[in-house]
Amino acid sequence: MEGYDLIGDVHGCGATLGALLETLGYHQRAGVYCHPRRRVIFLGDLIDRGPRIRLAVNIARRMVEEGEAHIVMGNHEYNALAYCHRAPRRFGREWLRAHSPRHNRIIKETLDQYRDHPGEWEDVLAWFLDIPLFLELPGLRVVHACWDQSLIDELRRTHPDGRIDEAFLEASVDPGTQAFRVLDRLTRGSHIPLPRGVEIHSGDGFTRRSFRAHFWAREPRTWGDVIFQPDNLPDDLEERSLTDTERSRLSYYGPEQRPLFIGHYWCEGIPALPAANIACLDYSAVKFGRLVAYRWSGEAHLDANHFVWIRVPPEEQARPRPWEIDFD
Template sequence: MSQGYDLIGDVHGCGATLSTLLEKLGYEQRAGVYRHPTRKAVFLGDLIDRGPRIRLAVQIARRMVDEGEAYIVMGNHEHHALAYTHPAPKGSERRWLREHSPRHNRIIADTLYQYRDHTNEWEDTLAWFKTLPLFLEFDDFRVVHACWDAALIEALKKRSPNACLTDELLEESADSSTEAFAIVDRLTRGPSIALPEGVAIHSGDGFTRKSFRAHFWAANPKRWGDVVFQPDNLPDHLETRPLSEAEREGLGYYDAEQRALFIGHYWCEGIPALPARNIACLDYSAVKYGRLVAYRFDGERELSADRFVWVDVHREESSRI
């Protein structure tokens, strides 16, 4: 029998819900590590921030990865944590690679708070984050936090054969004019399209956005509404706005003939569904009273919505945020 994999979406600090999901999937904890007799887990990144049990979420995933029971890719929140805590290069005017601005502080606040009395563990966790690859490629499926971009993945492989961020790549990724920025931004944040001057979306997560998250699997998108992929709707008059040639090219395209692709990141809502027959998004906004979602993959060429398994994030876990 070939190896089965359980792909698990953005945990965002819902450690207790992660335990419940793993048990529902048939994993048992032995000697502090969740194991399955015949299957491996794959985490899609964004273990940290937002939720009430961030340390637990990291501990569970890390032990599984260390023991060979799971794989993981880096999410934009792990990258944020690395850039936020990494000193800026000598000679720079900044102190940190990622400025400690109110917006950046807020993204990582829950994580720093929950590790406040565990500074060694936090340092060790950051060192572990540096070992997480930005993508994974198996014989019959691929994994990336937000967007599979073949050209940027080739560029990354050339500079880092194991797909991890070196210090050099991490430092470069703080500068938006560089290739490293393009790689990290595209793979962990996905494509986005700038809103017109003067228009902003007030998002459900409390942030104001001047761009919207777009997806990269429409065969022939014509309008903004064809590619929007986020819980916040576009203002009505922008749904029908034509996509410019440059915007369309900027999205890239993952066609239906390519192997199965698993992503997280996009804050889906409702009952898990497949956006394309070879793409599954497993981020169902765990923290916002959502779901922690897995997909049980057994090598099928066409994905099936029957293979989603999820746990509704328990009110007790959510209420402690």
């Protein structure tokens, strides 16, 4: 093995995923993309929004099950599990995650594409539940949104391989539980609420009342020191000082730690390293951005020259033909 090719959020851009794998030197063998000397690590968020969700899931799942890839759970896989899981009677509602207009919109494209394949969708959900929340391999770490060592240590005490179960899933919808804190931090990262009455009208069409904060500033002082998303803060809020409470909620990943790979944050432009030992691989593929990989071959110091990407063409939005899904 020469190393790993880590691939960011696919979000249903299945045709571009196939093209990226071919660019990286992977070729189909018996319906599975393989490389003679390398393996893939998917950073989660295979589903939602894009036009070839089933294709993206099929490619990734086959690779994982045949030992050609690893994967960590993204917040969209978690959302699907909670949205489609019936709540225990004591909850007093039908579903773990409310079927609200916002939640309906997030998962709509996925459910539409699996509508004629209900058995396949149930099987995919069972696979999602078996995906670990993090990976710690020799020389590198992988998580979808945020590596919080204390929460990962707590999770390991009850779930050593990072895989959750139905009881953990059910507990995770209660903000007062440890299960909620683990899933929220590892798959969604840190969020700082905006002042009352202030909103961000995001490029993905959602209105947000908080912003995503990163976790590699050693001594952050202002909101601008930790914001990590393409949407700017309104007015002069980047100069606003972090309160002690806000600062205490932030995780920290220092430069002395091993290389870490994350997705989630829908960056834009030419891929770059936000920190010397951290690579974010989500470059807004589903918004005609880039589907990005990092070719890691054991280096302790990451190198931006190791990014490989493909721009997602507008024709990716066309609905796939049947043989693009059932490609074997």
